[in-house]
Amino acid sequence: MAGQREHWNSRSGFILATVGSAVGLGNIWRFPTAVVRNGGGAFLLLFLIIVLFIGVPMIIAELTLGRKSQKNLVSTFSTLAPGSKWWIVGLIGWAAVFIILSFYSVIAGWSLIYFLGSLLGFFSGLDTEGLTQAHNQIVGNPILPILGQAIFMVVTVIVVLYGVTKGIERWSKIFMPGIILILFVLLGRTLLLEGAAEGVLWFLRPDLDLINLNTALDAVGQVFFSFSLGMGAILTYGSYLSPRENIPQSAVLISLSDVIIALLMGLIVIPALFVFNVEPEVGPGIIFVTLPAIFNVLPGSMIWSSLFFLMLSFAALTSSVSLLEVVVAYFVDEKKWPRPAAAISLGILNFMLGVPSALSKGILSDQIILGMDILDSMDFFASNVLLPLGGLLTVIFLAWVWGTDKAMAEIIKGSPHFKWGKAWSFVIRFIIPVAIAYIFISGILG
Numbered sequence: 001m002a003g004q005r006e007h008w009n010s011r012s013g014f015i016l017a018t019v020g021s022a023v024g025l026g027n028i029w030r031f032p033t034a035v036v037r038n039g040g041g042a043f044l045l046l047f048l049i050i051v052l053f054i055g056v057p058m059i060i061a062e063l064t065l066g067r068k069s070q071k072n073l074v075s076t077f078s079t080l081a082p083g084s085k086w087w088i089v090g091l092i093g094w095a096a097v098f099i100i101l102s103f104y105s106v107i108a109g110w111s112l113i114y115f116l117g118s119l120l121g122f123f124s125g126l127d128t129e130g131l132t133q134a135h136n137q138i139v140g141n142p143i144l145p146i147l148g149q150a151i152f153m154v155v156t157v158i159v160v161l162y163g164v165t166k167g168i169e170r171w172s173k174i175f176m177p178g179i180i181l182i183l184f185v186l187l188g189r190t191l192l193l194e195g196a197a198e199g200v201l202w203f204l205r206p207d208l209d210l211i212n213l214n215t216a217l218d219a220v221g222q223v224f225f226s227f228s229l230g231m232g233a234i235l236t237y238g239s240y241l242s243p244r245e246n247i248p249q250s251a252v253l254i255s256l257s258d259v260i261i262a263l264l265m266g267l268i269v270i271p272a273l274f275v276f277n278v279e280p281e282v283g284p285g286i287i288f289v290t291l292p293a294i295f296n297v298l299p300g301s302m303i304w305s306s307l308f309f310l311m312l313s314f315a316a317l318t319s320s321v322s323l324l325e326v327v328v329a330y331f332v333d334e335k336k337w338p339r340p341a342a343a344i345s346l347g348i349l350n351f352m353l354g355v356p357s358a359l360s361k362g363i364l365s366d367q368i369i370l371g372m373d374i375l376d377s378m379d380f381f382a383s384n385v386l387l388p389l390g391g392l393l394t395v396i397f398l399a400w401v402w403g404t405d406k407a408m409a410e411i412i413k414g415s416p417h418f419k420w421g422k423a424w425s426f427v428i429r430f431i432i433p434v435a436i437a438y439i440f441i442s443g444i445l446g
């Protein structure tokens with residue numbers, strides 16, 4: 001079967017596309033928001049530990065499962081364990097993706113609006129108070145957020161329509177370097193501002209008193225979200241890999257790029273909060289207030305700002321494409337739906353699911369679930385509940401049903417000198433299941 005499946009055209013294409021899936025709003029929007037919510041350095045420390053012990057080993061696990069089965073998430077389980085009920089994990093993943101895509105396109109829509117707004121000079125010269133007001137007006141408007149969400153969804157569907165190698169690779173190669181460049185400019189400017197050091201310290205110095213199981217659950221959710229783990233996106237990308245590919249090395253490359261971009265964002269946004277006195281209560285809008293504030297102290301603020309939000313929309317696009325791709329691949333592979341029909345109908349359905357999130361900062365802002373508005377609770381449920389659950393079951397499947405021996409045999413096809421095999425197997429079999437189960441159960445109950 002393997003020969004029939006489309007494969008990546010090149011190694012760099014695969015890495016860039018997978019990094020493209022990983023790097024997105026998770027690093028640029030969600031990471032700084034989570035850091036602020038959870039008290040700075042303490043969260044950063046937990047995040048890095050979880051990256052090392054859960055994130056990287058899990059990327060290896062998912063790539064390996066995908067390459068072995070050459071299938072999407074749901075079919076991977078039915079191929080590697082025929083007749084079992086494990087395909088249910090695929091359904092959890094499918095649901096997680098579907099929910100994530102629905103609010104992801106809302107935030108990406110905000111970014112599109114900020115792109116246009118910057119072009120038209122709406123944010124030029126505003127102080128943080130003005131920027132906060134502008135933000136509330138934009139996200140609280142009854143039409144604008146839905147419009148942004150709709151445009152973004154249409155573009156996502158169009159890219160998915162053109163198929164994996166043609167669509168995704170081409171886009172990723174152009175836009176990823178651009179966003180990194182602008183981030184460095186922003187970083188340089190922010191660190192030169194008076195009072196930035198205080199923010200840098202708050203970000204880097206862990207206050208161990210602030211670490212508890214809720215922080216840990218948030219950090220787990222952040223790693224899963226940011227690394228696109230737990231629901232089969234990385235697995236699906238792995239299914240387009242050839243056996244020559246070095247999986248552990250790719251996993252490290254992907255994780256490093258993802259973490260570096262998150263750290264960059266932390267080093268930009270957090271000092272800016274301190275310098276410009278932005279209230280942390282702004283919540284999910286935090287980057288949409290701080291970043292324009294930094295742009296406003298750069299010469300040519302309009303150009304920088306519009307370029308940035310354009311690039312951010314593209315970074316979001318490479319991720320949303322991977323989300324929709326997972327959902328579509330199942331119907332194309334298993335139900336033999338024509339790709340265009342699957343992409344278009346699922347895109348429309350997903351858009352409708354996202355509309356309440358788009359309205360959740362405005363006319364639906366009094367709809368509160370578990371203390372959060374609709375968008376935030378969608379995010380919480382998908383990222384902190386469904387993804388870790390999917391990840392937990394995926395790891396248990398790999399370790400205890402399929403077997404780490406078989407996984408190792410698959411891994412060394414492309415990396416005969418993999419030195420960390422034993423450590424990896426141990427982490428996959430014991431550390432990850434216990435850690436996720438513990439954090440997950442006590443975090444949810446707490």
Ligand code: TRP
Pocket residue numbers: 021022023024025026027097100224225226227228229230231233319320322323
């Ligand atoms: N990782 C992406 C980001 O950080 C979002 C994303 C893409 C994702 N595909 C995913 C998250 C699959 C969870 C699962 O923006």
